[in-house]
Amino acid sequence: MRIIDIHTHPVFFGDGAQREQVDKLVRYARSLGIERMVALGDVLYHGPTPTPEQMAEINDTTHQLMQWYPHFFIGFCGLNPLWGEPPVRAELERCVAHGFRGIKLEISNNARDRVMKPLMKAAEDFGVPVLQHTWDTKGKAMRQQHSDSSDTALLARRHPNVKVIMAHLYGIGVRGILEAKHLPNLYIDTSSCLPVAGLVECAIEQLGDDRLLYGSDLPIRELGQCIGRVSGAAISEAAKHKVLFQNACELLGGI
Amino acid sequence: MWIDVNASHGHWPFDRLPRRTLPELEAHLVSEGIERALVSPIEPLFLADPDPSNRELLAGCRACPHLVPVPVLHLGMPDWRENLEAYQQQTDLKAVKLYPNFHHYPLSSRACRDLVRILRDTGTRLIVNIRMFDERNGYTGLKIPGVKVKHLAGFAERHADFPFLCTGLYRPEILELADRCVDFRTDLSFADWHDLINQLLTRLRPEQLLFGSHTPLFVTRAATLKLELAPIPEAIRAQIGRENARTFFRL
Numbered sequence A: 001m002r003i004i005d006i007h008t009h010p011v012f013f014g015d016g017a018q019r020e021q022v023d024k025l026v027r028y029a030r031s032l033g034i035e036r037m038v039a040l041g042d043v044l045y046h047g048p049t050p051t052p053e054q055m056a057e058i059n060d061t062t063h064q065l066m067q068w069y070p071h072f073f074i075g076f077c078g079l080n081p082l083w084g085e086p087p088v089r090a091e092l093e094r095c096v097a098h099g100f101r102g103i104k105l106e107i108s109n110n111a112r113d114r115v116m117k118p119l120m121k122a123a124e125d126f127g128v129p130v131l132q133h134t135w136d137t138k139g140k141a142m143r144q145q146h147s148d149s150s151d152t153a154l155l156a157r158r159h160p161n162v163k164v165i166m167a168h169l170y171g172i173g174v175r176g177i178l179e180a181k182h183l184p185n186l187y188i189d190t191s192s193c194l195p196v197a198g199l200v201e202c203a204i205e206q207l208g209d210d211r212l213l214y215g216s217d218l219p220i221r222e223l224g225q226c227i228g229r230v231s232g233a234a235i236s237e238a239a240k241h242k243v244l245f246q247n248a249c250e251l252l253g254g255i
Numbered sequence B: 001m002w003i004d005v006n007a008s009h010g011h012w013p014f015d016r017l018p019r020r021t022l023p024e025l026e027a028h029l030v031s032e033g034i035e036r037a038l039v040s041p042i043e044p045l046f047l048a049d050p051d052p053s054n055r056e057l058l059a060g061c062r063a064c065p066h067l068v069p070v071p072v073l074h075l076g077m078p079d080w081r082e083n084l085e086a087y088q089q090q091t092d093l094k095a096v097k098l099y100p101n102f103h104h105y106p107l108s109s110r111a112c113r114d115l116v117r118i119l120r121d122t123g124t125r126l127i128v129n130i131r132m133f134d135e136r137n138g139y140t141g142l143k144i145p146g147v148k149v150k151h152l153a154g155f156a157e158r159h160a161d162f163p164f165l166c167t168g169l170y171r172p173e174i175l176e177l178a179d180r181c182v183d184f185r186t187d188l189s190f191a192d193w194h195d196l197i198n199q200l201l202t203r204l205r206p207e208q209l210l211f212g213s214h215t216p217l218f219v220t221r222a223a224t225l226k227l228e229l230a231p232i233p234e235a236i237r238a239q240i241g242r243e244n245a246r247t248f249f250r251l
């Protein structure tokens, strides 16, 4: 079973940054068939709205992982859309030059905010996907920062030339799947939460098998549990291979 | 092959889940590497009287050697003692299960005290279900919070020499309860974190952890792989996956 994990935080609130810890994690992940991990950084280490300097520090930690294991970790850089265009573009440019291959957006703002426009333009110019933290927040105050699936879907609709990954299949549920249904540039990752039965099947039924990506949200989740949600779903073996490996491989432009 | 201490049978109306007859459930669990499973009916969570569902389960499980029926008791009902006695007479009853948050009675109730006394005398084990779904993203119309750790700790304190099993505790709740109570057991269906088992074992004894899948609400293989792929010694894996249940429930 070949696996690419599109959603991990190998360093989490400082933990996991030591070389021995990273060696151990890579060894363990490889023993499970995981060939690549997309490292999203310790994104909340400096709170929900990090400054450019704070985010650069987080991204440098991810870069360190990439240097230690260039054939295992793929970096997505954290950015804060609230900085405005020049700092966003500068940090993205710096990270892409270091080999980062995508952008991770957390909870600085909602994905439907106008402030997203320059960032998405930069993503399009650099040809990198955007992984957006998403949850079912409709009708909740937290929605101001925590994008609802309808917000992330709107982001993808506004920027059809950018590939957007809506995080947390189990946090967005059936409504999130349906929000993504008619948007070919919108992907969903299977990360986080608990392994509710039937959701992977529902996603495949509604989206087809090209737009679902395996993700764990390590270290918040146990890798075996996350793999089991997909490998134990009632979908074809071919679809499992696409979700666990092939779709991410194509999205990332090869590994 | 594992022993699953947290499986259910019946229709859960809030997710589109696989619907299986008891023989189908048995076949599914066996195909996932589970040699025996403790199964309770889902229906009593939504009905005042759990007895008809329990009887159906007990009858159905006679033809399913891999399933161990665990009736649900509703301690708010007047006839739970008679029901329990009838189940004990009908079958070699291993355990009963409570859903205090669905049935709205406190673990400090007199009925709970009476139940513990009866179970202690008869050697039947107690399972307390903490939750059926993740409160952060369950169906919006269903607002049933999990049983609180402080209530479990109080229960454990009142019945100090009476070990019981909790199903559905989150990882932080397991750790919190471990600080306050020495003799509870927990399944791992709702507990999650990288290297979970090793982390829990820094605070709990191996005999306190039991394998539970929460089938059919959760993907069964998510639970089996959580155990099978965990970086732990094989002896510990066998203990958590099988031996603890065998000993605790006298299977």
Ligand SMILES: [Zn+2]
Binding pocket: A007, A009, A040, A217
């Ligand atoms: Zn994450």
